[in-house]
Amino acid sequence: MPHLTRTARGGSATGISVGFGVPGFAHPLVAPVEWHELTRHGTPLRWVVLNVANGPGERPDPHCLEAAGRLRNAGIRVLGHLDLGYGARGFGDLASDAHRYRDWYQVDGYSLDRCPTERAGLPEVRRTVTALRGLVDGAHIVLGHGRPPHPGYAEWGDQLVTFAGPWSDYRWSQAAEWTAEHPPERFCHFVHGMPRGHLEEALRIARRQGASTIYFTDRVDRGGGNDPWESLPGYWDDIVSRIGTGISE
Template sequence: MPHLTSTATGTAHTDVRLGFGIPGFAHPLVAPAEWSQLTRPGAPLHWVVLNVSRGPGDRPDPHCLEAAGRLRNAGVRVLGHLDVMYGARGFGELVSDAHRYLDWYQVDGFSLDRCPTERAALPEVRRTVTTLRALCDDAHIVLGHGTHPYPGYAESADQLVTFSGPWSDYRWSQVAEWTADYPPERFCHFVHGMPRGHLDEALRIARWQGASTIYFTDRVEGGGADDPWESMPGYWDEIVSRIGTGVSE
């Protein structure tokens, strides 16, 4: 396990400029307002994950094609969603999905969801990332660990998701000491179930822990197939105005 230090110690990254990474809204037919909001000017978007049907689907989807095209025309990076299943999915399956994302949606890179964290799995993840970079020029690669992985993963990807979970955990979370060796642009935090009243506190935590890409939502994780990332937070306009002005705590 990486060595951890509490948020109350270490060096504070108070000058971190934050922006959004969108983990993946529901299908544009289900969440049209969410997708249209993303192309409004003023939102500091780092990238948006396109998850058609737990991956690229079996055939090009016209609604996803339109949504991805609007984002690219607005200068926003679109990433294809690849579910690594903590190492259970085969290399060939992942590469096949990547090819479909590139052929159909002209994505700018990939988000590897449920990425392993342990040292033993690193060579296979590195092999996958190397192949993805060969397929897509200037590919942006995000490894969706959801927690701090073995430090070597930071050398393979453009960004790591080092926190993904509920606000009840995030507000007491710790940051691995090795992350201080990298700039904030390398790390992402995704927090669900976060009440509007704690927005300032959450922004301070992200800056302090050195994560420049965030997504905070008041949506909660429910039973069954409920996904807190599939819809926009009720305070979207408020958080856009806070981050868009570049105010630092």
């Protein structure tokens, strides 16, 4: 199956500038190297999701407060993790989590994980996003669909995660045709289980499909609570250097 190539509005797909969005590392006590690495000078980092305990936790965590503070001081957006459960979580629970993230960690916006993709889910997502924007001035909202959603969602998220999954799927993936109507800055791709030797191929796929925010890792999703995003990929230095030099096809 061929990749669907697309051209970004106002320019060619080969001119896309790529940067990182970090879906969420493990707790700073478990992954201290990861959190410190994020503030390394020259890392093309756009935002980092803070996921304390599948949400903000029950009380402010001093280690997470310190990590979030370092990122903010470095000019990096910190986003609170909100699990929508594909529409199953109630608005009150989401609002409570969002308030705690704002009050405790002074987040710059929110990542809405397991966001619905169907048209039927739009009204509730619209309600949630409207409330979040009222809660945090200038909030950056990432809708974590994991696959191409109904195009109506593009009206409500600053960015949409249109792919999140294994390399075995990503290398044959296609972009939804409607995404060509939007600039690459609107879309994110997260890929796990990707071997080192495929970095350039993966970057070409992201550019061709018009996604300028990425996170690639060789960590594997084995299920059972294992999270492939919790630690740095083994080729972190390599991919930072490749993106930092602004390579293109």
